[in-house]
Amino acid sequence: MIKRRSLLAGAGALALAQLLAGCSRRGNADLRVRLLEGSIPVQLLRAFQRDLEQPTLDFSPRPQLSDLYDLLQTWKETGEPDQAGWREQIPFLNRNRQPTIADLVTLGDYWLAPAIRQGLIQPLQLEDLPEWEKLPPRWQELVRRDRQGQLDPEGELWAAPYRWGSAVLAYRVEEFEELGWTPTDWQDLWRPELEGYVSLLDSPRAVVGLTSRKLGQSFNPTDLGEELQAELQALHQQVKFYSSDSYLQPLMLGDTWVALGWSGDVLPVVERDRRIAAVVPESGTILTADSWVRPAAAASITRTGSELTLVEQWINFCWQRQNAINLSLLGSAASPVLTTLDRSELPDPIQQNSVLLPTAEILEQSEFLEPLSEEAIAQHRRLWTEVRQKVEG
Numbered sequence: 001m002i003k004r005r006s007l008l009a010g011a012g013a014l015a016l017a018q019l020l021a022g023c024s025r026r027g028n029a030d031l032r033v034r035l036l037e038g039s040i041p042v043q044l045l046r047a048f049q050r051d052l053e054q055p056t057l058d059f060s061p062r063p064q065l066s067d068l069y070d071l072l073q074t075w076k077e078t079g080e081p082d083q084a085g086w087r088e089q090i091p092f093l094n095r096n097r098q099p100t101i102a103d104l105v106t107l108g109d110y111w112l113a114p115a116i117r118q119g120l121i122q123p124l125q126l127e128d129l130p131e132w133e134k135l136p137p138r139w140q141e142l143v144r145r146d147r148q149g150q151l152d153p154e155g156e157l158w159a160a161p162y163r164w165g166s167a168v169l170a171y172r173v174e175e176f177e178e179l180g181w182t183p184t185d186w187q188d189l190w191r192p193e194l195e196g197y198v199s200l201l202d203s204p205r206a207v208v209g210l211t212s213r214k215l216g217q218s219f220n221p222t223d224l225g226e227e228l229q230a231e232l233q234a235l236h237q238q239v240k241f242y243s244s245d246s247y248l249q250p251l252m253l254g255d256t257w258v259a260l261g262w263s264g265d266v267l268p269v270v271e272r273d274r275r276i277a278a279v280v281p282e283s284g285t286i287l288t289a290d291s292w293v294r295p296a297a298a299a300s301i302t303r304t305g306s307e308l309t310l311v312e313q314w315i316n317f318c319w320q321r322q323n324a325i326n327l328s329l330l331g332s333a334a335s336p337v338l339t340t341l342d343r344s345e346l347p348d349p350i351q352q353n354s355v356l357l358p359t360a361e362i363l364e365q366s367e368f369l370e371p372l373s374e375e376a377i378a379q380h381r382r383l384w385t386e387v388r389q390k391v392e393g
Contacts, residue, residue, distance in 0.1 A: 029058035031310045034068055036106040037061035038264075039163060039290055041330035048317050055310055058102075064245075065108040065290070072120040075101050075297045101297045103311050107159060109142060109289045113149030113371035116158055121293040123156035125301065129312055131319035131337075135161070139336040142289060142368055149371050159291035162318040163333040165263040166366065167206060167286040168355055170248065170270070170278045175257045183258055185281045186214045190234055197257040199241040199250050204384035205369050206260065209286055211235060219286050219367040224383050232387045251276065262288065263355050267332040270355070280358040284365030290333070292318075328356065339363060 038061070045059060062068050107115060115121045126132050132140075143159040146152040169183045176182045179193055189198055189210075200207055209219035211231045221228065241250045248269055250256040266278045292315055294301070301309050308316060317323055324335035329347055334357050343351055343360075350357055358366070372380070 028056070030055035031314060032058040032060075032100060032102040032104075033292075033314070034060055034062060034071055034102045034105045036065055036068065036290060037063045038332065039106055041327060043330055044318075044323060044326055047323070047326075048314065051313075051317070060102075062106075065106065065111065068105050068107060069111045069115065069120075071102075072105060072107070072115060072293075072295055073118070075295050076118065076120050101295050103298055104292045104294060104314070106290050107293045109159075109161075109291065109368060112143070112145070112159055112291070112293075115293065116145055116147065116149035119296050121158060122296050122298070122300070123158055124160060124292075124294060124315075125312075126157045126160055126315070129308070129316045129319075131316050134321075134337060134340060135319060136336055136339050138368075139164070139289065143291060145371075151370060159293045160315045160318075161289045161291045161336050162315075163327060163331065164287055164289045164336055165333045166280055166288065166358065167201075167210070168261060168263050168266050168278045168280050169258055170251060170261050170266045170276055171258040172251060172254065173275055173277050175254075182277070183279055183281075185283050186210045189238060189258065189260075190214070190231075194258060195238050196240050198235075198238045199243070199247045199256040199259040200235075200239050201247060201260050201262075202242040202244045204380040205372075206286060207235070208232065208380055208383065209367075209369060210260070210281075213281075213283060219284075220370045224379055229383060229387060232383070236387055264288075264332045267353075267355060278355045280355055280362055282362060284362055284367065285358070287366050287368045289336070289368065325350070332356075 040059070045057075049057065062071070107121070139161045140157075141151065141153070143157055143161060144152060144155045145158050146155045169188070171183050175197075183189075188194070208221065208224070208228070211228060212221040213219055215227065215231060217223075240256050241247065247259050247261055248265060251259045252269070252273065252275075263278070263280075266276075270276050270278050294311070301311055303309055303312070318327065318335070319337055321337065321341070324337035325341075325346065328334040328338050328350055334350075338346065338350070338357060339360075343357070346357075
């Protein structure tokens, strides 16, 4: 399973909790949101609060996208959310309150298809929101699905993307200075001088996808034949460590020299540790998106006249130009709205951050991982197992 962990866990949750503690009667809040920790800067939430007159807010962070997916499953199965002990971890919560289902939840695109298939979420009426048309087409297409979670240009809209990241290569600066080169693209992972110094995500989709791109093909290959298998075997011989949530620790310790990771994890490390740098591969990369979804057990959104509901106001607020810029400037991921703006007019820290916002040329060659059928998923897992067992054996 693909996971993206914030390496700043704890501080962001506490700041968000303290911000909302004084103004929200959580059990009676007008807008309840369960979000990925660190995905919404506190400053943005303060700005949204200033625009409101009376409504109270209940925003509660979770450290992992998988935790939020588990919440959706819990609500579907039992109708009783927040049973994972979170009330014991955030001191100001009323431990006697009855848990309530959130209005919105952060969900990564990796979980969108199974959430739809399992009936964990409900469609959203996004086309009526003023900022929807400003969202780039590829992000609109990403969330338009059929009832099986497959991409469908005639399907319903199941999520509201508010930030995105990408797969990147993080590397140790000193070691590569000694080598006399730095990573620029996927094929560098196969270079003989890196044998035993590579760490990869423990993810068949990501590793198979980058191997396919190394061969000049899509990140969503339909042919998992002998050529791809041979490249995967060669790559596996380079690898010292696989992990989906602690892949950066060996890099920081010097046990590995280069790591495949997610930009949202890597950027905070690069900012505070000058020994580590990162690059988005120039032939394109894997894109990821975090979106707002509405739990299936939540009441359907009912609008009075043309006035947007509070849920819709929040989604629309996230897409407004200045808010999208601030989200990108203050966080570790970019708003999709940024890709529609003139880069030269963005704040310097965004312009100069090629990991946060890659060039238009790189983005043009990049792809989201598309949902697979159960048969295709099994085929990927089979190939993944065979390659690792064959070489290790």
